[in-house]
Amino acid sequence: MSSRETLFGIPAPDWADPAMQRRMRRRHGGTHRLRWLGIAAITGAIGLLLLLLVSIFSIGYSAFTQTVVTIDAPVAAEFIDADDITESNWNRMARAAIATLFPDDAAGVRDPDYREVLSRGGYNVIRNTLRDRVIANPELVGETLRITVQTADPFDQLAKGLVRRDTPEDRRRVNNRQIAFYDMLVEEGRIERRLNFWLLTNTDNRFPEMAGLAGALRGSAFALMVCFLISFPMGIATAVYLEEFAPKNWATDLIEVNINNLAAVPSIVFGLLGLAVFLNFFGLPRSAPLVGGMVLALMTLPTIIIATRAALKAVPPSIREGALGIGASPVQVMTHHVLPLAMPGILTGTIIGLAQALGETAPLLLIGMNTFITDVPEDVFSKSTALPTQIYIWFDSPERGFVSRTAAAIMVLLGFLLFMNAAAIFLRARLERRW
Amino acid sequence: MLDRVKEKMDDRKKVQMDHPTGRVETSAGTKIQSRKVNMWYDQTQALFDVSLDIPDRTVTALIGPSGCGKSTFLRALNRMNDTIPGTRLTGQIVLDGVDIYKGDLDPVQLRAQVGMVFQKPNPFPKSIYDNIAYGPRIHGLATSKSVLDGIVETSLQKAGLWDEVKDRLTEPGTGLSGGQQQRLVIARAIAVSPEVILMDEPASALDPIATGRIEELIHELRENYCIVIVTHSMQQAARVSQRTAFFHLGKLIEVGDTADIFTNPKEQKTQDYISGRFG
Ligand SMILES: Nc1ncnc2c1ncn2[C@@H]1O[C@H](COP(=O)(O)OP(=O)(O)O)[C@@H](O)[C@H]1O
Ligand SMILES: [Mg+2]
Numbered sequence: 201m202s203s204r205e206t207l208f209g210i211p212a213p214d215w216a217d218p219a220m221q222r223r224m225r226r227r228h229g230g231t232h233r234l235r236w237l238g239i240a241a242i243t244g245a246i247g248l249l250l251l252l253l254v255s256i257f258s259i260g261y262s263a264f265t266q267t268v269v270t271i272d273a274p275v276a277a278e279f280i281d282a283d284d285i286t287e288s289n290w291n292r293m294a295r296a297a298i299a300t301l302f303p304d305d306a307a308g309v310r311d312p313d314y315r316e317v318l319s320r321g322g323y324n325v326i327r328n329t330l331r332d333r334v335i336a337n338p339e340l341v342g343e344t345l346r347i348t349v350q351t352a353d354p355f356d357q358l359a360k361g362l363v364r365r366d367t368p369e370d371r372r373r374v375n376n377r378q379i380a381f382y383d384m385l386v387e388e389g390r391i392e393r394r395l396n397f398w399l400l401t402n403t404d405n406r407f408p409e410m411a412g413l414a415g416a417l418r419g420s421a422f423a424l425m426v427c428f429l430i431s432f433p434m435g436i437a438t439a440v441y442l443e444e445f446a447p448k449n450w451a452t453d454l455i456e457v458n459i460n461n462l463a464a465v466p467s468i469v470f471g472l473l474g475l476a477v478f479l480n481f482f483g484l485p486r487s488a489p490l491v492g493g494m495v496l497a498l499m500t501l502p503t504i505i506i507a508t509r510a511a512l513k514a515v516p517p518s519i520r521e522g523a524l525g526i527g528a529s530p531v532q533v534m535t536h537h538v539l540p541l542a543m544p545g546i547l548t549g550t551i552i553g554l555a556q557a558l559g560e561t562a563p564l565l566l567i568g569m570n571t572f573i574t575d576v577p578e579d580v581f582s583k584s585t586a587l588p589t590q591i592y593i594w595f596d597s598p599e600r601g602f603v604s605r606t607a608a609a610i611m612v613l614l615g616f617l618l619f620m621n622a623a624a625i626f627l628r629a630r631l632e633r634r635w
Numbered sequence: 636m637l638d639r640v641k642e643k644m645d646d647r648k649k650v651q652m653d654h655p656t657g658r659v660e661t662s663a664g665t666k667i668q669s670r671k672v673n674m675w676y677d678q679t680q681a682l683f684d685v686s687l688d689i690p691d692r693t694v695t696a697l698i699g700p701s702g703c704g705k706s707t708f709l710r711a712l713n714r715m716n717d718t719i720p721g722t723r724l725t726g727q728i729v730l731d732g733v734d735i736y737k738g739d740l741d742p743v744q745l746r747a748q749v750g751m752v753f754q755k756p757n758p759f760p761k762s763i764y765d766n767i768a769y770g771p772r773i774h775g776l777a778t779s780k781s782v783l784d785g786i787v788e789t790s791l792q793k794a795g796l797w798d799e800v801k802d803r804l805t806e807p808g809t810g811l812s813g814g815q816q817q818r819l820v821i822a823r824a825i826a827v828s829p830e831v832i833l834m835d836e837p838a839s840a841l842d843p844i845a846t847g848r849i850e851e852l853i854h855e856l857r858e859n860y861c862i863v864i865v866t867h868s869m870q871q872a873a874r875v876s877q878r879t880a881f882f883h884l885g886k887l888i889e890v891g892d893t894a895d896i897f898t899n900p901k902e903q904k905t906q907d908y909i910s911g912r913f914g
Contacts, residue, residue: 448720518757522820524718526770526827527747536769537759 260607266396266409267351267359269318269385272344273297273326275334280341294327303384313377321410322349350409353601355382359393399608403574408601413609415576419489419584420558426493426580427500427557432550435504443512444534463502470498471563479567487568490580495567496557507549511542544631551624555617561588587613659729666691666831666861667712672726674707681707685887687880694853694862696872699882705865709833712863713749714742747774749831750824755840756816758808763800766808766819767791770827786826794822795852814845818852832856834864850875869909873897881905
């Protein structure tokens with residue numbers, strides 16, 4: 201058996217023994233298999249994530265450009281009211297401007313085929329641009345004004361190759377006459393693809409080519425601000441009290457268990473609570489970022505409390521003893537020493553909580569933040585949507601153009617989440633105790 | 636300038652805790668007097684009827700085997716045990732004629748008066764200067780920046796650290812060596828003008844040279860402070876202390892002049908411990 205002498209009668213392993221070698225191979229094989237399983241699992245997870253991102257991106261990227269038409273709009277004297285320029289017939293001026301684009305066979309300024317090429321929302325843009333610029337500068341009468349407006353969604357899709365010309369006409373959303381018109385505009389150099397800044401600067405609109413996220417972005421920002429202002433101080437105060445000052449008894453145990461449970465409550469329940477308490481009982485306004493923020497704060501609170509308690513626990517007790525030992529009061533120990541040391545952890549937890557809140561949809565649906573609203577909210581009391589509810593609204597819209605916009609809005613949301621997580625990492629690195 | 640600060644610090648030392656309740660007469664020269672102190676962590680009793688007089692301007696060493704209650708007793712002297720939930724104390728501990736567990740005594744004030752140095756150096760993660768200045772700041776001891784500078788310098792000098800750190804006061808205190816950190820926290824305690832300094836195995840985490848410096852320092856500090864030191868090293872107790880108290884299983888077995896305890900102990904248990912038969 202063993203080449204070595206046995207000590208005290210304890211058998212020494214015989215590494216040369218074939219049975220031992222088989223066992224060793226099996227053991228190494230186990231390590232090996234575990235590693236490959238791990239790699240396979242990670243690859244699978246990353247693969248699924250990539251698939252998700254690729255599918256969103258491939259649908260959404262086209263919404264980041266928008267097809268536009270440039271019009272040379274004549275400011276004809278016939279539409280101008282000589283007595284009061286503000287009373288001029290801007291509607292007719294706009295229709296005439298659009299008609300300058302039409303080919304000769306057009307049935308007047310109201311040609312049903314041709315007028316569909318421009319966004320119907322774009323008609324308002326032309327009228328308002330003409331009105332504002334001419335009133336500001338009456339010298340323009342008799343000149344022409346260069347105005348750029350979005351094409352209607354079907355022509356945006358045609359430009360992007362999403363509407364195919366080889367589809368039979370009766371199954372196509374644009375007819376042959378319209379395509380001929382469109383091609384003519386291309387030839388005249390009036391058609392362009394622009395970066396779609398409107399996606400961020402416009403508010404919601406019935407016409408996808410005009411719709412943007414400005415209202416939803418502001419609404420989300422307001423809701424997050426309210427959420428932060430409520431949950432951050434309350435979360436820290438709760439955690440500090442529970443961790444440092446509360447007596448350890450069944451009551452605080454119960455509170456602790458319930459806070460942990462609260463973190464696992466489905467978000468829609470918080471929405472119901474918000475509806476019942478904030479809207480119906482306290483009579484706060486529907487669809488307001490204030491209420492949205494309050495509901496989100498309920499969800500974020502447990503996250504912040506748990507993160508803060510973990511961060512407080514991680515501060516070495518020797519620091520507390522040192523401060524107490526020279527006569528600092530418990531509150532001074534807290535504010536001068538423990539909280540500053542715990543702050544990186546607290547902030548990381550807070551940002552992660554806020555990032556969760558940013559993506560939360562269900563509770564906002566219940567308090568009516570999924571309403572069609574074409575204004576940017578002025579304050580936290582204004583009616584508003586938020587990013588996730590805007591995505592929901594667009595997803596629910598029948599117009600084809602909203603398909604890519606939904607995906608694009610998701611990308612914007614993901615971008616903000618990425619930004620917030622990066623901020624959490626940055627803050628953590630910056631505030632981390634450097635000595 | 637410095638002299639003025641020193642005077643100020645000495646003045647403060649003369650201020651007695653003025654207290655309506657719990658005044659107790661103690662014998663002359665006694666700084667701290669404990670009578671029949673019993674202490675519990677939840678249900679476990681850690682101290683049994685400890686009665687001990689601790690003289691002023693003297694180093695008193697607490698020795699005894701691990702877990703015998705030395706730290707517990709030390710921490711009872713500045714009510715540090717209050718911060719541990721479930722602790723309970725009966726009996727009497729008198730500091731300068733005032734029962735520190737009676738009535739409306741403010742433990743925050745007590746802890747400024749009875750400084751504490753721990754086994755593991757625990758400087759704040761702040762600059763060397765701020766480590767020292769923190770105590771004077773929260774107690775409002777400095778009326779101006781120059782007075783505060785003076786307090787910081789004096790405290791560091793008293794702790795024998797000034798020459799090593801005077802050019803790097805803005806550097807983090809945690810960047811110092813273990814021995815320097817321990818002297819830094821001693822300076823931090825000195826900066827709030829304590830009357831008593833409690834030390835719980837202050838040198839046990841240090842190398843022999845750093846230990847030697849701390850012992851020298853304790854020797855010097857004795858002139859101005861009442862010092863109580865817990866140590867597991869009998870040689871250290873013999874080197875630095877004038878009085879020694881021997882604890883065993885939560886009881887005070889014997890107390891006396893250090894020389895007597897080590898050469899001529901009265902109790903068999905003390906004899907056994909000192910000669911290394913247990914512990
Ligand atoms: N925080 C605590 N909670 C419960 N028991 C404690 C605590 N600290 C100390 N003890 C117990 O009290 C006794 C005395 O401990 P301690 O005073 O630390 O001993 P020493 O410092 O002499 O080694 C020991 O039995 C110890 O287990
Ligand atoms: Mg101890």
